[in-house]
Amino acid sequence: MSRVILALLAAVLFTACTADSPSDPPVITPEIFSVTVNPQVTATPTPQPTPTPIPLAARVNGQPITLEQYQVELARYLAASPEALDPTSERGRLLAVQLRDVVLDALIEQTLIEQEAARNNIAVSEQQIADELAIAKERTGGEARFQAWLSAMRQTEADIRELIRRELLMNALRDRVLAELPRTAEYVHAYHIVVATEREARQTLTRLQNGAQFTALAQSLSLDDSTRAAGGDLGWFARNTGAVLWPEVEDAAFSLQPGETSDAVKSPIGYHIIRVTEREVRGLTEADTAHLQAAALARWIADLKARAQIERFI
Numbered sequence: 332m333s334r335v336i337l338a339l340l341a342a343v344l345f346t347a348c349t350a351d352s353p354s355d356p357p358v359i360t361p362e363i364f365s366v367t368v369n370p371q372v373t374a375t376p377t378p379q380p381t382p383t384p385i386p387l388a389a390r391v392n393g394q395p396i397t398l399e400q401y402q403v404e405l406a407r408y409l410a411a412s413p414e415a416l417d418p419t420s421e422r423g424r425l426l427a428v429q430l431r432d433v434v435l436d437a438l439i440e441q442t443l444i445e446q447e448a449a450r451n452n453i454a455v456s457e458q459q460i461a462d463e464l465a466i467a468k469e470r471t472g473g474e475a476r477f478q479a480w481l482s483a484m485r486q487t488e489a490d491i492r493e494l495i496r497r498e499l500l501m502n503a504l505r506d507r508v509l510a511e512l513p514r515t516a517e518y519v520h521a522y523h524i525v526v527a528t529e530r531e532a533r534q535t536l537t538r539l540q541n542g543a544q545f546t547a548l549a550q551s552l553s554l555d556d557s558t559r560a561a562g563g564d565l566g567w568f569a570r571n572t573g574a575v576l577w578p579e580v581e582d583a584a585f586s587l588q589p590g591e592t593s594d595a596v597k598s599p600i601g602y603h604i605i606r607v608t609e610r611e612v613r614g615l616t617e618a619d620t621a622h623l624q625a626a627a628l629a630r631w632i633a634d635l636k637a638r639a640q641i642e643r644f645i
Contacts (some may be wrong), residue, residue: 333430346529384450385398386398388401388643389435389641389643389645390640390644391442391443392640396435396439398644401435401645404434404438406435407484407490419505427501429645434645435476435643440632440636443636443639444501446634451502453500453504455500460492460495460496460499463499467491474643481605507626508627509627512623512624514615515603515615516569516613517570517585518613519585519587520566520610521563521584521605521606522546522606522608523549523553523580524548524552524553524604525600526552526554527555527603529602531602533595535548535552536592539604546564555600561603568581569615571622571626572618572622577598579596579603580603580605583603587607589608589609589610590608592604606625
């Protein structure tokens with residue numbers, strides 16, 4: 332109710348209380364509450380405050396990553412460092428600069444993962460989080476030790492619950508990506524001799540053609556210390572597993588059948604002569620599986636980034 336109306340009403344009530352005849356009460360008519368408005372006067376609207384923009388660290392497909400989120404994540408990284416550096420210390424500030432891209436990339440990847448999970452209708456239940464949290468507490472030695480660990484890491488239980496949620500989302504998506512990987516691969520068993528120049532490689536090939544033993548030449552000539560004593564034995568390996576450091580050598584080996592010897596193959600460390608002795612399809616080893624899985628996940632993340640609209644502000 333406006334001040335004008337309140338004042339008018341008070342005046343009427345005051346008159347009623349002081350009237351000579353109590354049997355003659357004042358009449359309150361609607362006109363009392365009417366306010367005359369000059370039609371030529373336009374009310375000035377009250378200006379609305381402009382919202383202060385929230386500082387952003389990045390934006391991923393339109394979804395913001397706030398500067399506060401970045402700072403919280405950076406503090407977590409610093410707390411997890413071996414020295415648990417104070418972010419305000421000189422060394423803490425230096426490490427913060429070094430970690431900037433690492434932390435921001437991690438937040439960007441996490442945002443992409445959550446967006447991908449939403450597109451695939453993947454969600455994590457509170458019960459799943461509670462179960463994982465209970466396991467974490469048990470592994471740290473119980474509730475008291477877990478709370479002490481949180482304090483040392485400058486984290487809250489809510490922080491850990493969020494980390495668990497992210498990890499469970501990632502695991503669910505990872506399982507989908509890795510389900511498409513093969514369980515077997517073609518392997519070759521190969522030997523090589525490494526020399527410094529193409530001329531030496533040609534000479535070595537001539538000696539092999541004249542009947543010299545491959546393993547004996549590898550032991551006397553090869554520059555590869557890791558295989559020389561074993562006669563140049565590279566062992567069994569599959570493609571793209573990282574077992575062979577030089578892709579040129581890997582490609583040459585898989586172009587050969589058992590008993591065949593390659594021409595001179597140039598790599599960053601010299602010239603290789605490769606001989607394949609066996610070749611077969613077999614189950615992937617545990618190490619090869621891990622390598623192929625890591626490579627597949629890296630390609631998947633790279634593909635998400637390539638298809639995303641990512642804006643960085645720090």
